[in-house]
Amino acid sequence: MSGYRIAVVGATGLVGQTILEVLDEHRVPVQSLVALAREGGGRTVQFGGQPIAVEPLASMDWSRVDVAFFAAGNAVSEEYAPQAALAGVTVIDKSSRFRMDPNVPLVVPEVNGDAIGTSRIIASPNCSTIQLVVALAPLARRFGLERVIVSTYQAVSGTGRDAVDELERQTRQQAVGEVPEDPQVYPAVMAHNVLPYCDRFMDQDYTGEEWKLMRETSKIMGQPVRLSATAVRVPVYVGHAESVYVETRDAWSLDDVRAVLREGRSVRLVDDPAHGVVPTPRDAAGTDDVWVGRIRADVHEPNGLHLFIVADNLRRGAATNAIEIMQHLAPRWDLGGAR
Numbered sequence: 001m002s003g004y005r006i007a008v009v010g011a012t013g014l015v016g017q018t019i020l021e022v023l024d025e026h027r028v029p030v031q032s033l034v035a036l037a038r039e040g041g042g043r044t045v046q047f048g049g050q051p052i053a054v055e056p057l058a059s060m061d062w063s064r065v066d067v068a069f070f071a072a073g074n075a076v077s078e079e080y081a082p083q084a085a086l087a088g089v090t091v092i093d094k095s096s097r098f099r100m101d102p103n104v105p106l107v108v109p110e111v112n113g114d115a116i117g118t119s120r121i122i123a124s125p126n127c128s129t130i131q132l133v134v135a136l137a138p139l140a141r142r143f144g145l146e147r148v149i150v151s152t153y154q155a156v157s158g159t160g161r162d163a164v165d166e167l168e169r170q171t172r173q174q175a176v177g178e179v180p181e182d183p184q185v186y187p188a189v190m191a192h193n194v195l196p197y198c199d200r201f202m203d204q205d206y207t208g209e210e211w212k213l214m215r216e217t218s219k220i221m222g223q224p225v226r227l228s229a230t231a232v233r234v235p236v237y238v239g240h241a242e243s244v245y246v247e248t249r250d251a252w253s254l255d256d257v258r259a260v261l262r263e264g265r266s267v268r269l270v271d272d273p274a275h276g277v278v279p280t281p282r283d284a285a286g287t288d289d290v291w292v293g294r295i296r297a298d299v300h301e302p303n304g305l306h307l308f309i310v311a312d313n314l315r316r317g318a319a320t321n322a323i324e325i326m327q328h329l330a331p332r333w334d335l336g337g338a339r
Protein backbone atom coordinates (compact mmCIF):
# COMPACT_ATOMS: atom_id res chain seq x y z
CA MET A 1 0.00 0.00 0.00
CA SER A 2 1.11 3.58 -0.55
CA GLY A 3 -0.35 7.04 -0.21
CA TYR A 4 -1.62 9.36 2.50
CA ARG A 5 -3.15 8.08 5.77
CA ILE A 6 -5.99 10.58 6.19
CA ALA A 7 -8.70 11.47 8.72
CA VAL A 8 -11.62 13.72 7.78
CA VAL A 9 -13.20 15.32 10.86
CA GLY A 10 -16.75 16.33 9.93
CA ALA A 11 -16.92 13.72 7.16
CA THR A 12 -20.74 13.79 7.14
CA GLY A 13 -20.92 17.57 6.59
CA LEU A 14 -20.88 19.55 3.34
CA VAL A 15 -17.16 20.33 3.41
CA GLY A 16 -16.20 16.84 4.67
CA GLN A 17 -18.21 15.20 1.89
CA THR A 18 -16.63 17.50 -0.69
CA ILE A 19 -13.14 16.63 0.61
CA LEU A 20 -13.96 12.94 -0.01
CA GLU A 21 -15.24 13.72 -3.52
CA VAL A 22 -12.26 15.86 -4.50
CA LEU A 23 -9.70 13.35 -3.13
CA ASP A 24 -11.33 10.73 -5.30
CA GLU A 25 -11.79 12.87 -8.43
CA HIS A 26 -8.21 14.16 -8.31
CA ARG A 27 -6.96 10.58 -7.82
CA VAL A 28 -4.98 11.57 -4.74
CA PRO A 29 -3.14 8.46 -3.46
CA VAL A 30 -4.86 7.46 -0.22
CA GLN A 31 -3.54 4.53 1.81
CA SER A 32 -6.27 4.69 4.47
CA LEU A 33 -9.15 6.98 5.32
CA VAL A 34 -10.88 7.51 8.68
CA ALA A 35 -14.28 9.28 8.55
CA LEU A 36 -15.07 11.09 11.82
CA ALA A 37 -18.16 12.88 13.09
CA ARG A 38 -19.97 13.48 16.39
CA GLU A 39 -21.06 9.86 16.52
CA GLY A 40 -20.81 6.84 14.25
CA GLY A 41 -24.45 5.77 14.63
CA GLY A 42 -24.13 3.08 11.94
CA ARG A 43 -23.65 5.79 9.30
CA THR A 44 -21.37 5.47 6.29
CA VAL A 45 -19.89 7.92 3.80
CA GLN A 46 -18.85 7.08 0.26
CA PHE A 47 -15.21 7.20 -0.77
CA GLY A 48 -13.91 5.79 -4.05
CA GLY A 49 -17.21 3.98 -4.60
CA GLN A 50 -16.93 2.20 -1.22
CA PRO A 51 -18.86 2.81 2.00
CA ILE A 52 -16.64 3.91 4.90
CA ALA A 53 -18.03 3.56 8.43
CA VAL A 54 -18.30 6.86 10.29
CA GLU A 55 -16.50 6.79 13.65
CA PRO A 56 -16.93 9.01 16.72
CA LEU A 57 -14.28 11.71 16.96
CA ALA A 58 -14.01 11.45 20.75
CA SER A 59 -12.43 7.98 20.61
CA MET A 60 -10.03 8.61 17.70
CA ASP A 61 -6.55 7.09 18.01
CA TRP A 62 -4.45 9.67 16.15
CA SER A 63 -1.57 7.25 15.52
CA ARG A 64 -3.70 5.79 12.70
CA VAL A 65 -3.19 8.82 10.44
CA ASP A 66 -0.56 11.29 9.22
CA VAL A 67 -2.87 14.11 8.18
CA ALA A 68 -6.29 15.24 9.39
CA PHE A 69 -8.69 17.64 7.68
CA PHE A 70 -10.79 19.42 10.29
CA ALA A 71 -14.20 20.51 8.94
CA ALA A 72 -16.46 20.48 11.99
CA GLY A 73 -16.43 24.04 13.31
CA ASN A 74 -14.36 26.13 15.74
CA ALA A 75 -15.19 24.31 18.97
CA VAL A 76 -14.15 20.94 17.55
CA SER A 77 -10.91 22.37 16.15
CA GLU A 78 -10.14 24.10 19.43
CA GLU A 79 -10.50 20.88 21.42
CA TYR A 80 -9.10 18.25 19.05
CA ALA A 81 -6.66 19.90 16.62
CA PRO A 82 -3.94 20.48 19.28
CA GLN A 83 -4.38 16.85 20.47
CA ALA A 84 -3.91 15.55 16.95
CA ALA A 85 -0.92 17.84 16.34
CA LEU A 86 0.72 16.71 19.61
CA ALA A 87 0.34 13.12 18.42
CA GLY A 88 2.35 14.06 15.31
CA VAL A 89 -0.57 14.50 12.90
CA THR A 90 -0.49 17.40 10.43
CA VAL A 91 -3.80 19.25 10.86
CA ILE A 92 -5.32 21.17 7.97
CA ASP A 93 -8.04 23.23 9.59
CA LYS A 94 -11.07 24.59 7.72
CA SER A 95 -12.48 26.36 10.78
CA SER A 96 -11.56 29.96 11.62
CA ARG A 97 -10.23 29.01 15.09
CA PHE A 98 -6.49 29.34 14.34
CA ARG A 99 -6.47 31.50 11.22
CA MET A 100 -5.24 34.70 12.85
CA ASP A 101 -2.92 32.94 15.34
CA PRO A 102 0.55 34.36 14.55
CA ASN A 103 2.06 30.87 15.03
CA VAL A 104 -0.29 29.24 12.52
CA PRO A 105 0.23 29.74 8.78
CA LEU A 106 -2.86 30.71 6.78
CA VAL A 107 -2.32 29.27 3.35
CA VAL A 108 -3.57 29.34 -0.23
CA PRO A 109 -0.77 27.33 -1.84
CA GLU A 110 -0.73 29.18 -5.17
CA VAL A 111 -0.46 32.53 -3.35
CA ASN A 112 1.70 31.90 -0.25
CA GLY A 113 2.66 28.23 -0.22
CA ASP A 114 6.08 29.24 1.15
CA ALA A 115 4.42 30.40 4.38
CA ILE A 116 3.66 26.82 5.46
CA GLY A 117 6.94 26.28 7.31
CA THR A 118 7.06 23.48 9.89
CA SER A 119 3.84 24.13 11.80
CA ARG A 120 1.74 21.03 12.62
CA ILE A 121 -1.48 23.05 12.31
CA ILE A 122 -2.11 24.85 9.02
CA ALA A 123 -5.22 26.98 8.58
CA SER A 124 -7.17 27.14 5.33
CA PRO A 125 -8.82 30.57 4.86
CA ASN A 126 -12.46 31.54 4.71
CA CYS A 127 -14.13 30.53 1.42
CA SER A 128 -14.70 34.15 0.29
CA THR A 129 -11.09 35.04 1.06
CA ILE A 130 -9.61 32.18 -0.98
CA GLN A 131 -11.27 33.11 -4.27
CA LEU A 132 -10.47 36.79 -3.70
CA VAL A 133 -6.73 36.36 -3.06
CA VAL A 134 -6.32 33.94 -5.98
CA ALA A 135 -7.35 36.80 -8.31
CA LEU A 136 -5.81 39.67 -6.31
CA ALA A 137 -2.35 38.18 -5.83
CA PRO A 138 -1.17 38.41 -9.46
CA LEU A 139 -2.54 41.97 -9.71
CA ALA A 140 -0.79 42.94 -6.46
CA ARG A 141 2.54 41.50 -7.62
CA ARG A 142 2.43 43.33 -10.94
CA PHE A 143 0.65 46.63 -10.22
CA GLY A 144 0.63 47.06 -6.41
CA LEU A 145 -2.62 47.45 -4.43
CA GLU A 146 -3.79 50.77 -3.02
CA ARG A 147 -7.40 49.98 -2.14
CA VAL A 148 -9.84 47.07 -2.45
CA ILE A 149 -13.62 47.20 -1.94
CA VAL A 150 -15.52 43.91 -2.00
CA SER A 151 -19.24 43.11 -1.91
CA THR A 152 -20.04 39.42 -1.68
CA TYR A 153 -23.07 37.42 -2.80
CA GLN A 154 -22.66 34.25 -0.72
CA ALA A 155 -24.37 30.90 -1.19
CA VAL A 156 -26.21 29.22 1.69
CA SER A 157 -23.99 26.10 1.52
CA GLY A 158 -21.33 28.34 3.07
CA THR A 159 -23.24 27.95 6.34
CA GLY A 160 -23.46 24.13 6.17
CA ARG A 161 -26.05 21.44 5.49
CA ASP A 162 -28.76 22.86 7.83
CA ALA A 163 -28.82 26.08 5.80
CA VAL A 164 -29.15 24.19 2.51
CA ASP A 165 -32.01 22.09 3.94
CA GLU A 166 -33.75 25.23 5.20
CA LEU A 167 -33.59 27.01 1.82
CA GLU A 168 -34.87 23.85 0.07
CA ARG A 169 -37.88 23.66 2.41
CA GLN A 170 -38.64 27.37 2.10
CA THR A 171 -38.37 27.26 -1.70
CA ARG A 172 -40.78 24.30 -1.91
CA GLN A 173 -43.25 26.03 0.45
CA GLN A 174 -43.06 29.26 -1.54
CA ALA A 175 -43.63 27.38 -4.82
CA VAL A 176 -46.98 25.97 -3.64
CA GLY A 177 -48.13 29.28 -2.20
CA GLU A 178 -47.46 28.45 1.46
CA VAL A 179 -45.92 30.91 3.87
CA PRO A 180 -42.30 29.74 4.46
CA GLU A 181 -41.64 28.35 7.92
CA ASP A 182 -39.89 30.51 10.49
CA PRO A 183 -36.15 30.46 9.77
CA GLN A 184 -33.88 28.62 12.20
CA VAL A 185 -30.46 29.05 10.57
CA TYR A 186 -30.60 32.67 9.37
CA PRO A 187 -32.39 35.63 10.95
CA ALA A 188 -34.64 35.93 7.86
CA VAL A 189 -36.31 33.69 5.29
CA MET A 190 -33.71 33.22 2.54
CA ALA A 191 -36.05 32.04 -0.27
CA HIS A 192 -36.61 34.94 -2.71
CA ASN A 193 -34.65 37.20 -0.41
CA VAL A 194 -31.24 38.83 0.09
CA LEU A 195 -29.77 39.32 3.55
CA PRO A 196 -27.26 42.18 3.69
CA TYR A 197 -25.07 40.55 6.30
CA CYS A 198 -23.46 37.16 6.96
CA ASP A 199 -22.44 36.10 10.46
CA ARG A 200 -22.72 38.25 13.61
CA PHE A 201 -22.20 42.01 13.84
CA MET A 202 -18.90 42.89 15.45
CA ASP A 203 -16.58 45.93 15.75
CA GLN A 204 -17.65 49.07 13.89
CA ASP A 205 -20.83 47.33 12.61
CA TYR A 206 -18.87 45.05 10.30
CA THR A 207 -19.77 41.37 10.55
CA GLY A 208 -17.52 38.45 11.45
CA GLU A 209 -17.46 37.39 7.79
CA GLU A 210 -16.40 40.91 6.73
CA TRP A 211 -13.60 41.03 9.32
CA LYS A 212 -12.42 37.60 8.13
CA LEU A 213 -12.15 38.89 4.56
CA MET A 214 -10.31 42.02 5.67
CA ARG A 215 -7.86 40.43 8.13
CA GLU A 216 -7.19 37.14 6.35
CA THR A 217 -6.41 38.86 3.04
CA SER A 218 -3.62 40.91 4.63
CA LYS A 219 -2.16 37.87 6.40
CA ILE A 220 -2.11 35.76 3.23
CA MET A 221 -0.74 38.54 1.02
CA GLY A 222 1.95 39.31 3.62
CA GLN A 223 1.17 43.04 3.51
CA PRO A 224 -1.54 45.30 4.90
CA VAL A 225 -4.27 45.46 2.26
CA ARG A 226 -6.61 48.45 2.57
CA LEU A 227 -9.72 46.33 2.04
CA SER A 228 -13.32 47.03 3.05
CA ALA A 229 -16.01 44.39 2.69
CA THR A 230 -19.78 43.99 2.69
CA ALA A 231 -20.83 40.33 2.93
CA VAL A 232 -24.31 39.50 1.63
CA ARG A 233 -26.18 36.16 1.75
CA VAL A 234 -28.23 35.26 -1.35
CA PRO A 235 -30.58 32.32 -2.06
CA VAL A 236 -28.02 30.39 -4.14
CA TYR A 237 -27.10 26.85 -3.11
CA VAL A 238 -23.46 26.68 -4.24
CA GLY A 239 -21.03 29.33 -5.48
CA HIS A 240 -19.95 32.59 -3.86
CA ALA A 241 -19.79 35.69 -6.08
CA GLU A 242 -17.88 38.89 -5.37
CA SER A 243 -18.05 42.33 -6.95
CA VAL A 244 -14.56 43.73 -6.45
CA TYR A 245 -13.15 47.23 -6.97
CA VAL A 246 -9.36 47.49 -6.98
CA GLU A 247 -7.23 50.62 -7.11
CA THR A 248 -3.64 49.92 -8.08
CA ARG A 249 -0.39 51.85 -7.54
CA ASP A 250 0.74 51.48 -11.15
CA ALA A 251 -1.11 52.12 -14.40
CA TRP A 252 -2.26 49.29 -16.67
CA SER A 253 -4.24 48.60 -19.81
CA LEU A 254 -7.13 46.10 -19.72
CA ASP A 255 -5.04 43.79 -21.92
CA ASP A 256 -2.28 43.91 -19.26
CA VAL A 257 -4.84 43.07 -16.57
CA ARG A 258 -6.17 40.08 -18.49
CA ALA A 259 -2.64 38.80 -19.17
CA VAL A 260 -1.69 39.15 -15.49
CA LEU A 261 -4.90 37.46 -14.27
CA ARG A 262 -4.14 34.50 -16.54
CA GLU A 263 -0.97 33.97 -14.45
CA GLY A 264 -3.19 32.93 -11.51
CA ARG A 265 -3.02 29.10 -11.63
CA SER A 266 -6.72 28.64 -10.76
CA VAL A 267 -8.04 31.71 -12.56
CA ARG A 268 -10.43 31.11 -15.47
CA LEU A 269 -11.19 34.26 -17.45
CA VAL A 270 -14.86 34.37 -18.41
CA ASP A 271 -15.18 37.79 -19.90
CA ASP A 272 -16.87 38.36 -23.22
CA PRO A 273 -19.66 40.84 -22.52
CA ALA A 274 -20.51 41.24 -26.21
CA HIS A 275 -21.62 37.60 -26.20
CA GLY A 276 -23.07 37.61 -22.68
CA VAL A 277 -20.19 35.52 -21.33
CA VAL A 278 -19.88 36.25 -17.61
CA PRO A 279 -19.03 34.20 -14.52
CA THR A 280 -22.04 32.84 -12.57
CA PRO A 281 -22.31 30.59 -9.51
CA ARG A 282 -24.29 28.04 -11.52
CA ASP A 283 -21.43 27.64 -13.98
CA ALA A 284 -18.66 27.71 -11.37
CA ALA A 285 -20.35 25.08 -9.13
CA GLY A 286 -18.60 21.73 -9.41
CA THR A 287 -15.32 23.26 -10.66
CA ASP A 288 -12.05 24.09 -8.90
CA ASP A 289 -11.53 27.34 -10.80
CA VAL A 290 -11.87 30.95 -9.77
CA TRP A 291 -14.00 32.45 -12.53
CA VAL A 292 -13.21 36.12 -13.26
CA GLY A 293 -15.13 38.43 -15.57
CA ARG A 294 -16.86 41.83 -15.93
CA ILE A 295 -13.36 43.29 -16.18
CA ARG A 296 -13.72 47.05 -16.61
CA ALA A 297 -11.79 50.23 -16.00
CA ASP A 298 -13.45 52.61 -13.56
CA VAL A 299 -14.98 55.60 -15.35
CA HIS A 300 -13.54 58.13 -12.87
CA GLU A 301 -10.41 56.73 -11.26
CA PRO A 302 -7.44 56.21 -13.63
CA ASN A 303 -6.10 53.10 -11.79
CA GLY A 304 -9.53 51.81 -10.72
CA LEU A 305 -10.51 48.34 -11.88
CA HIS A 306 -13.77 46.38 -11.50
CA LEU A 307 -13.98 42.57 -11.46
CA PHE A 308 -16.63 39.94 -10.75
CA ILE A 309 -15.16 36.83 -9.10
CA VAL A 310 -17.04 33.55 -8.64
CA ALA A 311 -16.01 30.15 -7.23
CA ASP A 312 -17.50 26.99 -5.78
CA ASN A 313 -17.26 27.68 -2.04
CA LEU A 314 -17.23 23.99 -1.11
CA ARG A 315 -14.48 23.06 -3.59
CA ARG A 316 -12.12 25.98 -4.30
CA GLY A 317 -13.24 27.74 -1.09
CA ALA A 318 -12.74 24.70 1.15
CA ALA A 319 -11.97 21.13 0.02
CA THR A 320 -9.69 21.78 -2.94
CA ASN A 321 -7.59 24.38 -1.12
CA ALA A 322 -7.19 22.04 1.88
CA ILE A 323 -6.13 19.15 -0.35
CA GLU A 324 -3.67 21.38 -2.21
CA ILE A 325 -2.13 22.30 1.17
CA MET A 326 -1.66 18.58 1.85
CA GLN A 327 -0.11 18.04 -1.58
CA HIS A 328 2.22 21.01 -1.02
CA LEU A 329 3.40 19.20 2.12
CA ALA A 330 3.83 15.81 0.45
CA PRO A 331 7.57 15.58 1.27
CA ARG A 332 6.60 15.36 4.99
CA TRP A 333 5.36 11.82 4.43
CA ASP A 334 6.99 8.81 2.84
CA LEU A 335 4.11 8.13 0.47
CA GLY A 336 5.75 5.05 -0.94
CA GLY A 337 6.23 3.29 2.41
CA ALA A 338 3.80 0.86 4.02
CA ARG A 339 3.16 1.72 7.68
Ligand SMILES: NC(=O)c1ccc[n+]([C@@H]2O[C@H](COP(=O)([O-])OP(=O)(O)OC[C@H]3O[C@@H](n4cnc5c(N)ncnc54)[C@H](OP(=O)(O)O)[C@@H]3O)[C@@H](O)[C@H]2O)c1
Nearest residue numbers: 010012013014015037038071072073095127158160161318
Ligand atom coordinates in the same frame (compact mmCIF):
# COMPACT_ATOMS: atom_id res chain seq x y z
N1 LIG B 1 -19.47 25.35 3.86
C1 LIG B 1 -18.47 26.06 3.36
O1 LIG B 1 -18.50 26.59 2.22
C2 LIG B 1 -17.23 26.26 4.18
C3 LIG B 1 -16.14 26.88 3.58
C4 LIG B 1 -14.99 27.08 4.32
C5 LIG B 1 -14.95 26.66 5.63
N2 LIG B 1 -16.02 26.04 6.20
C6 LIG B 1 -15.88 25.57 7.58
O2 LIG B 1 -15.85 24.14 7.56
C7 LIG B 1 -16.45 23.62 8.74
C8 LIG B 1 -17.57 22.64 8.35
O3 LIG B 1 -18.55 23.32 7.60
P1 LIG B 1 -19.73 22.54 6.85
O4 LIG B 1 -20.33 23.54 5.96
O5 LIG B 1 -19.25 21.26 6.29
O6 LIG B 1 -20.74 22.21 8.07
P2 LIG B 1 -21.91 21.12 8.17
O7 LIG B 1 -22.40 20.75 6.82
O8 LIG B 1 -22.88 21.67 9.15
O9 LIG B 1 -21.19 19.82 8.80
C9 LIG B 1 -20.67 19.82 10.12
C10 LIG B 1 -19.87 18.56 10.34
O10 LIG B 1 -19.19 18.66 11.60
C11 LIG B 1 -19.50 17.52 12.38
N3 LIG B 1 -19.52 17.87 13.80
C12 LIG B 1 -20.24 18.85 14.39
N4 LIG B 1 -20.01 18.86 15.73
C13 LIG B 1 -19.14 17.86 15.97
C14 LIG B 1 -18.53 17.35 17.14
N5 LIG B 1 -18.77 17.88 18.36
N6 LIG B 1 -17.68 16.30 17.03
C15 LIG B 1 -17.42 15.74 15.81
N7 LIG B 1 -17.97 16.18 14.66
C16 LIG B 1 -18.82 17.23 14.73
C17 LIG B 1 -20.86 17.05 11.89
O11 LIG B 1 -21.03 15.70 12.25
P3 LIG B 1 -22.48 15.05 12.59
O12 LIG B 1 -23.01 14.52 11.28
O13 LIG B 1 -22.16 13.93 13.53
O14 LIG B 1 -23.32 16.12 13.19
C18 LIG B 1 -20.69 17.28 10.40
O15 LIG B 1 -19.94 16.20 9.84
C19 LIG B 1 -16.89 24.85 9.54
O16 LIG B 1 -15.84 25.18 10.43
C20 LIG B 1 -17.05 25.91 8.49
O17 LIG B 1 -16.91 27.21 9.01
C21 LIG B 1 -17.16 25.83 5.49
